[in-house]
Amino acid sequence: MHSFFIPMPLASDAAKERTLMTHNVKKVRFFRRHIPQFACIPGCHDCCGPVMASPEEMSRLPEKSEAEHAEALANWNCPHLADNGCTVYDERPLVCRLFGTTARLLCPHGRHPEMMIDPELEKRIEGFFRQTRRVLV
Numbered sequence: 243m244h245s246f247f248i249p250m251p252l253a254s255d256a257a258k259e260r261t262l263m264t265h266n267v268k269k270v271r272f273f274r275r276h277i278p279q280f281a282c283i284p285g286c287h288d289c290c291g292p293v294m295a296s297p298e299e300m301s302r303l304p305e306k307s308e309a310e311h312a313e314a315l316a317n318w319n320c321p322h323l324a325d326n327g328c329t330v331y332d333e334r335p336l337v338c339r340l341f342g343t344t345a346r347l348l349c350p351h352g353r354h355p356e357m358m359i360d361p362e363l364e365k366r367i368e369g370f371f372r373q374t375r376r377v378l379v
């Protein structure tokens with residue numbers, strides 16, 4: 243008599259992946275809430291360019307074709323940037339939100355929030371960047 247053993251690592255891997263995703267979604271939400279905000283120069287997008295984001299952030303962005311990605315990259319740009327600025331502003335990745343809030347990413351026009359980002363929070367965000375598989379937006 244044959245006995246068949248059907249291994250189930252995929253199911254448990256998928257479950258782990260889902261748990262990690264939920265955990266990371268919560269982290270992204272937390273970081274978004276706590277990164278200080280400030281008013282940019284209206285219409286300015288001088289800090290936009292090719293940026294990386296986690297799968298959790300990517301899942302909230304509209305998909306872009308390979309051609310759109312290639313064109314943006316050839317111009318050292320972001321595929322979500324249009325004539326009137328960022329087309330995904332409310333869902334823009336963490337790195338876009340960090341710009342201007344830390345000495346590492348200073349706004350070239352001197353814009354900044356009243357208080358720069360808490361260094362501890364910045365460290366946590368950097369840790370998140372290191373731990374997640376980030377892809378080009």
Ligand code: SF4
Pocket residue numbers: 281282283286287288289290341342349350351352353
């Ligand atoms: S942070 Fe500075 S460079 Fe970036 S959009 Fe705002 S004003 Fe422009």
Ligand code: SF4
Pocket residue numbers: 287289290291292293320321322323324327328329330331334335338379
């Ligand atoms: S996602 Fe928006 S804010 Fe970020 S680089 Fe692209 S266009 Fe700029």
